Amino acid sequence: MEEQPPMTQASKPRVLLVDDEEPILNSLRRLLRTQPYEVVLATSGAQALEIMAQQPVDLVMTDARMPNMDGATLLAHIHERYPDTVRILLTGYADLPTIIKAINDGQIDRYLSKPWSDEEMLLTLRQSLFHQDCERERIRLVQVTWDQNEQLKMLNESLEKRVLARTAELQQTADMLDLAYEELKHSYVTGTEMFSLLANLRLPPSKQTSRQTIELIRVYCKLHELDEVSSRNLIMAAALYNIGKMSWTDSMMTAPADLLHHTDRERYRSYPKQSESLLMTLDPMKDAARLILHHQERWDGSGFPDRLKGEAIPFGSRLLKLAVDFIELQRGLILERQMNSDEALVYIRQYTGKLYDPDLVEDFIKVCAAYLSDVTLADPNVKVMGTRDLAAGMVLARNLNADNGMLLLNAGKVLSGPLVEKLIAFEAMEGGKYSVFVKIPEPQEFIAATG
Structure with missing residues (x-):
């Protein structure tokens, strides 16, 4: 494994684009011009490796089909030499062997198809670099822990007579590490909420749902004294349940679900799966992603994407559906008419046992009352x-x-x-x-x- 030159703390993420067709490179460079990245171009695998030997690169996105060295081979070299670099394969062919080779040899993080969706590509780059940044922070904390452990070993060797003092220092160090770890988990949830609210700014204020859905779920978790892990997964699911809608047109995002045309309706039914696919690459999001995947299932089995029925639907997904529908009914995102909170709760009661878990509805309505009266x-x-x-x-x-x-x-x-x-x-x-x-x-x- 080769070491890349160090990157300064204030530098932008460096993205290396590799393609033997210059028009493709120019198109990608234009797409990324407004993004906070330093973009570097290469027209061959050999040139890409030369660049990486001279300067640090955070992410490489390469075309699959190139002469002399194809994309899968290039990513395999990068994985061997620079395993921390994010690797993305861009292919315009339904070339399963190439993709398999890239996954097995290059251990790629993602692959995208040509022609690409600008929104999906930008989101993929942001997610990949965000995950890389989190991983670097984790490694840094591990290194801090290792360094502290080494210092403690030296202290043990030289200060055997100060057993009581050393024990106190060890306990203090352990407490500090626990506190740092808890702060890191809390910061991840906060970052998730911030990303959700920023993405939600694409909608007009009357159609925004993220903040209200998060707060409603938070009230439920507090009133029911859910454990920290369950609360964290539910809040992250509430924050990002509609991230799969970000590639939709503005008109489709603001249209009531029951008025969508056939083509748009099929796309609508795919958004939970799209949301889950985007989040499954992040380990801390996997449980929340499963809740998001099934939050449009219905109690009677007529929902999507897997037509789960009754208690086969995860509890968190059943709760998330209630919260999402309660807020979206008031925003006019389900039916053409915008309801007030009382009308939304009447609607939910009306469809108890069909859309919603009958054992959960009345309890949820009590939570809504606490939410609307502002429990703080x-x-x-x-x-x-x-x-x-x-x-x-x-x-x-x-x-x-x-x-x-x-x-x-x-x-x-x-x-x-x-x-x-x-x-x-x-x-x-x-x-x-x-x-x-x-x-x-x-x-x-x-x-x-x-x-």
């Missing part, structure tokens, strides 16, 4: 404040979003002095006025947070 305000320690009234040590009781829907801070974030100042400055820059839901800590907690 039921807590006497939760206050609504302006940014200038905030103080270090306060804890966000629910997500804080900008006026355009972008997630600024996630619930549970402990405020610091510099963070409050940034919020005040950002609010002034936007010309808006935020209402911030915060939980006032107990006196001893406040002293610990500010001291």
